[in-house]
Structure formats: structure tokens, C-alpha cells
Amino acid sequence: MARWEPNARGRLEEAAFELFAEHGFEQVTVAEIAGRAGLTERTFYRHFADKREVLFPDANPLVTGLAEALERAPEAPHPIATVAAVLEDAGGFFADRHAYSRRRNAVIAANAELREREAVKLALMADTLAGGLRARGVPDPAASLAAEAGIAVFKVAHARWVADPEPRDLRELMRDAMRQLKAVTAEA
Amino acid sequence: MARWEPNARGRLEEAAFELFAEHGFEQVTVAEIAGRAGLTERTFYRHFADKREVLFPDANPLVTGLAEALERAPEAPHPIATVAAVLEDAGGFFADRHAYSRRRNAVIAANAELREREAVKLALMADTLAGGLRARGVPDPAASLAAEAGIAVFKVAHARWVADPEPRDLRELMRDAMRQLKAVTAEA
Numbered sequence: 001m002a003r004w005e006p007n008a009r010g011r012l013e014e015a016a017f018e019l020f021a022e023h024g025f026e027q028v029t030v031a032e033i034a035g036r037a038g039l040t041e042r043t044f045y046r047h048f049a050d051k052r053e054v055l056f057p058d059a060n061p062l063v064t065g066l067a068e069a070l071e072r073a074p075e076a077p078h079p080i081a082t083v084a085a086v087l088e089d090a091g092g093f094f095a096d097r098h099a100y101s102r103r104r105n106a107v108i109a110a111n112a113e114l115r116e117r118e119a120v121k122l123a124l125m126a127d128t129l130a131g132g133l134r135a136r137g138v139p140d141p142a143a144s145l146a147a148e149a150g151i152a153v154f155k156v157a158h159a160r161w162v163a164d165p166e167p168r169d170l171r172e173l174m175r176d177a178m179r180q181l182k183a184v185t186a187e188a
Numbered sequence: 189m190a191r192w193e194p195n196a197r198g199r200l201e202e203a204a205f206e207l208f209a210e211h212g213f214e215q216v217t218v219a220e221i222a223g224r225a226g227l228t229e230r231t232f233y234r235h236f237a238d239k240r241e242v243l244f245p246d247a248n249p250l251v252t253g254l255a256e257a258l259e260r261a262p263e264a265p266h267p268i269a270t271v272a273a274v275l276e277d278a279g280g281f282f283a284d285r286h287a288y289s290r291r292r293n294a295v296i297a298a299n300a301e302l303r304e305r306e307a308v309k310l311a312l313m314a315d316t317l318a319g320g321l322r323a324r325g326v327p328d329p330a331a332s333l334a335a336e337a338g339i340a341v342f343k344v345a346h347a348r349w350v351a352d353p354e355p356r357d358l359r360e361l362m363r364d365a366m367r368q369l370k371a372v373t374a375e376a
Contacts, residue, residue, distance in 0.1 A: 078375035116308045123307035144344045145369045149376075152336030156329045178376050181333045185370045187266035188337075 009047045011037040016054040020107040025051070025114060055104060056117050063121070063128055065093050070132035079138045083129065083150035084178060090154070091171035098167035105162040126151040153177040197235045199225040204242040208295040213239070213302060243292060244305050251309070251316055253281050258320035267326045271317065271338035272366060278342070279359035286355035293350040314339040341365040 005011075015036035019028040030051055034044045048054055069089035076082045094101065108114040130147035134140065157173035193199075203224035207216040218239055222232045236242055257277035264270045282289065296302040318335035322328065345361035 078372075080372050080376045084376060116304075116311075119311035120304045120307050123304075123310070141344045141348065141365055141368055142372055144347075145340060145365065146372045148340030148343065149337070149369065149373055152333060152340060155336065156332045159332075160329065177329055177333065178373075180329055181337065182373045182376045184266075184268050184330055184334045185337055185366075185373045188268045188272060188366050188370045 005039055005043060008037070008039055008043050012039065012044055012047055013054055016051060017103050017107065020055075021103060025055075025107055025111045052114070052117070055107065055114060056121065060121060060124070062090070062093065063124055065090055066125055066128050067132065070129070070136075079133050079136075079142055079146035080149065082133060082136065082138075083146050084175075086129065086132075087150060087154060087174045087178075088171055091169075091174060094158075094161075094170045098161070101158075102162050102165075122151055122155055125154070149178075149181060153181055193227055193231060196225070196227055196231050200227065200232055200235055201242055204239060205291050205295070208243075209291060213243075213295055213299045240302070240305070243295065243302060244309065248309060248312070250278070250281065251312055253278055254313055254316050255320060258317070258324075267321050267324075267330055267334035268337065270321060270324065270326075271334050272363075274317065274320075275338060275342060275362045275366075276359055279357070279362060282346075282349075282358045286349070289346075290350050290353075310339055310343055313342070337366075337369060341369055 012033060016028070016033045019032055019036060028051060030044050031041055033051065033054075034041045037044075049058070066086060069086040070082070072089065073082050073085040076085065108118055126147050129150055130140075130144045133143035133146055138146065153174055157170060157177040160177075161168060161170045161173050200221060204216070204221045207220055207224060216239060218232050219229055221239065221242075222229045225232075237246070254274060257274040258270070260277065261270050261273040264273065296306055314335050317338055318328075318332045321331035321334055326334065341362055345358060345365040348365075349356060349358045349361050
């Protein structure tokens with residue numbers, strides 16, 4: 001009989017992050033995560049396929065959020081304006097996640113396989129953004145290039161944001177990175 | 189006793205590509221690749237750790253080539269000029285590889301895991317480029333953004349190049365993509 005475990009998913013995430021930070025991702029077992037959370041392995045597997053899914057959920061909320069932000073974004077005269085609107089919208093997702101993102105980033109930075117997963121996630125975000133722009137009638141290669149530009153801005157701004165122990169506004173860092181990308185490419 | 193097998197690596201690559209195209213990457217075994225090439229499995233494993241390495245060599249020639257092109261690139265007033273010089277240089281690598289690249293691309297496009305490896309390779313290329321720009325004294329975030337812009341240009345131009353059955357000049361497609369990226373970000 002499954003008992004109702006209040007916030008089991010959140011407790012498992014918290015326990016996993018603690019253990020990853022203490023021992024490194026590779027060393028930690030699902031049994032240890034469940035034990036630290038005061039839950040069973042069976043409960044763990046009701047929420048996650050494996051320990052990697054704690055860091056990279058199957059239905060990635062960031063990718064889903066991007067797709068939804070694209071649907072909400074107002075009509076814009078240029079694809080990069082749509083991309084900027086989507087990044088502003090996505091910035092809200094991170095508003096209260098600075099401490100969490102710093103911990104997650106430290107775990108990922110320490111493991112080659114997880115760094116690769118992060119690269120794959122960013123590529124998926126770029127594909128999602130490019131597909132959304134095409135659906136709005138933006139032709140290629142402008143759609144792909146505007147999407148890649150947006151993800152470059154996100155990647156660079158997010159890296160600066162998690163590197164800083166002080167929680168700054170990620171949206172400001174993204175606006176700044178977009179300005180700098182514009183200045184960099186203007187010299188091409 | 190190892191016999192000397194003339195161009196064993198090239199024959200194994202050719203056999204692997206044929207079999208991947210015929211049956212799909214997942215279905216093909218190393219024994220089949222070696223058999224098609226008229227070589228032993230042992231010979232295969234002298235050249236490749238596994239069948240994936242036929243498509244993604246450990247010391248990726250493109251990543252190595254980028255690093256070398258960065259060393260050769262002349263002093264430039266702006267990081268994007270260095271990136272453009274590196275892309276021109278890298279374009280030479282692809283000059284006689286259109287048919288090969290189209291076959292490789294078809295195999296990769298058909299397999300989710302291989303598409304992920306390709307995303308990881310592009311991220312590694314961006315890191316290599318950013319590191320080279322930093323080594324030339326370009327500060328961050330300009331170094332990261334110029335590198336990401338260069339890889340976005342490469343990715344979009346390369347995708348157009350392999351999509352076209354006619355072999356065009358990849359360097360021209362990269363110049364065109366760079367112009368379009370500049371136009372896209374100018375509206376930010």
C-alpha cells in the first residue's frame with residue numbers, strides 16, 4: 001500500500017542535492033537518496049527514472065516554459081524581439097531559484113556526463129525556440145539564427161548568474177548579454 | 189601476429205557507413221562492420237573503441253582543427269573577425285567532404301543518441317573557440333558570445349550545406365549566415 005508522503009518529490013530532490021554535493025554525483029546511490037529523505041526506493045522510482053532525472057527531468061520545465069512563453073509572446077516586427085520577450089518571460093522562472101541553481105550548477109560542473117546533458121538541454125531549447133519562430137512565420141535561416149542567438153545569450157547570462165554568490169536579476173544579465181552580442185556581431 | 193592491413197581505418201569507416209545507412213546505427217554490430225570490410229573485429233578495436241567512435245572520433249579532427257586555426261589566425265581588432273577567420277580556415281576541412289558529410293548527417297539525424305553527441309560536439313567547439321579568444325586577451329562575456337555566435341553560424345550553415353544535394357562552398361554559406369546573424373541581432 002502506497003502511503004501518502006507529503007512533498008515526497010521535493011524531499012527526494014533536497015536529499016539528492018545534499019548527497020551529490022557531499023560525495024559527487026557518481027558515488028551516490030538511489031538507496032542513499034531515499035534513505036536520506038526518509039522514503040523508500042520504491043517512492044523514489046515513482047518520481048524519477050534514475051538519479052540523473054533529479055537534475056534533468058524528462059519533461060524539462062525550462063523547455064516546456066520556453067514553448068509556452070513563445071505562445072504568449074506578442075506579435076513582433078523582428079524575430080529577435082520575440083526571442084527577447086521569451087527570455088524575459090523565462091527569467092521569471094528563475095526569480096527565486098538562485099540558491100538552487102548554484103547548487104545544481106556545482107553538481108553538473110563536477111561531472112563530464114552531466115555537462116554533456118546540459119549541452120543537450122541547451123540544444124533542445126534552441127530547437128524549441130527555432131520551431132516556435134518558424135510557426136510564427138519567420139523564415140530560415142533567420143529563425144534558426146535568432147534562436148541560436150537567444151540561447152547563446154541565455155547560456156552566457158546564466159553562467160554569470162550562477163557564478164555570482166549574490167542573487168542578481170537574471171533578466172538584467174540577459175539584456176546585457178544581448179546588447180553585447182549585438183555589439184560583437186556588429187563588427188562582422 | 190598483426191598483419192599490415194592497407195587503409196584498414198578507411199575501409200572500416202566505409203563499411204560502417206554503408207551498414208548504418210542500410211540497417212540503422214542501432215542494428216549494426218562491430219562484427220558486421222569488420223566482416224563487410226574484410227577485416228577482423230580485433231582490427232576494428234585497434235582503430236575504434238566502439239561503433240559510435242566511427243562517427244565521433246575521440247580526438248575530433250574538427251575540434252583539433254579549430255584549436256589549430258585559432259593559433260594560425262592573424263591578430264584582429266575584434267573577436268568576431270578572429271572567429272570569421274577560424275571559420276574560413278575550418279571551411280577548408282570540409283572542401284572535399286560533402287558526400288561524406290551528407291551520409292554521416294543522415295545516420296546521425298536518424299538516431300536520438302547520435303543527435304545528442306552532435307550537440308555535445310558543437311558545445312565543445314564553442315568552448316574551444318571561447319578559450320582560444322580568452323587566450324588572445326578577449327575578455328568575457330565578449331569571448332563567450334563571439335564563440336557562441338561563431339558556432340551558431342557554423343551549425344546553421346553546415347545544416348544548409350548537408351541538406352543541399354549539390355556541393356556548394358560551405359565558406360560562402362558561413363559568410364552568408366554571419367551576415368544574417370548580424371542583421372538579426374541588429375534589431376535587438
